[in-house]
Amino acid sequence: MRLHRAAKATLPARFARLTRSQGPSIVRDQASATRLLEKAAAHSGVDLWKYVDEVRYGNFEYPSFSVQGRVRVIQIPTQISQSNKYEQLLTAAHEINHARIYDKFLKRLGYIRGHEEYWSVARNRGTQLYAREEVIVERTAQIQIRSVFEGKLSGSNLRRFIQAIDNSNEYIRDYRMRM
C-alpha cells in the first residue's frame, strides 16, 4: 500500500499556479468542493478524475472515499474548515490518497478481486489494516502539502500551516497506536 511521491521536478510550476490566491477557498457547494479536490490533486501531481468519478458536498459526518455501484465518490462535509486552506488541502489530499490506494488494488488484483479485497471486513474501520491505511494516506497528504508550502510562508499563513500540520501529526499519532 505504498504511494508514489510527487514528482519533484514539476513542483515549482505547480507552486506558482497553486499559490496565486492565498486565502482559504470557501467550500460551500459541489462546485467549490470539486475545485478544492482538483487543487489538492494538482499538489500531488495527479489528475483527480483518474481516481474519482464524483465529488459530493453535504451534511456528512466526516470526509470519505467510497465506491457506490461503480462510481468512486469523495464526500466533503459542510463542517470542513473555512478558515484554514492547509487544513482544507490536507483533508482533500487524504481522501484522494484513499482513492489512489483503491486504484492500486484494482490494478494489482483486477477489478472484482481488487474491489472485494479493498472493502473486505479485514480492512473495516477499527481494524489494524484500516489504521495502517489512515496513517499512510495522512502521512502522504502531509508530505504533499509540505512539499508545496514549507519554507515559503510567513505571518498568519505560517501560523495556519503549522496548526494544520500539528493536527495532522496528532491524527497520525492517534492511528499509529491502533496499528
Ligand SMILES: [Zn+2]
Ligand atoms: Zn481516511
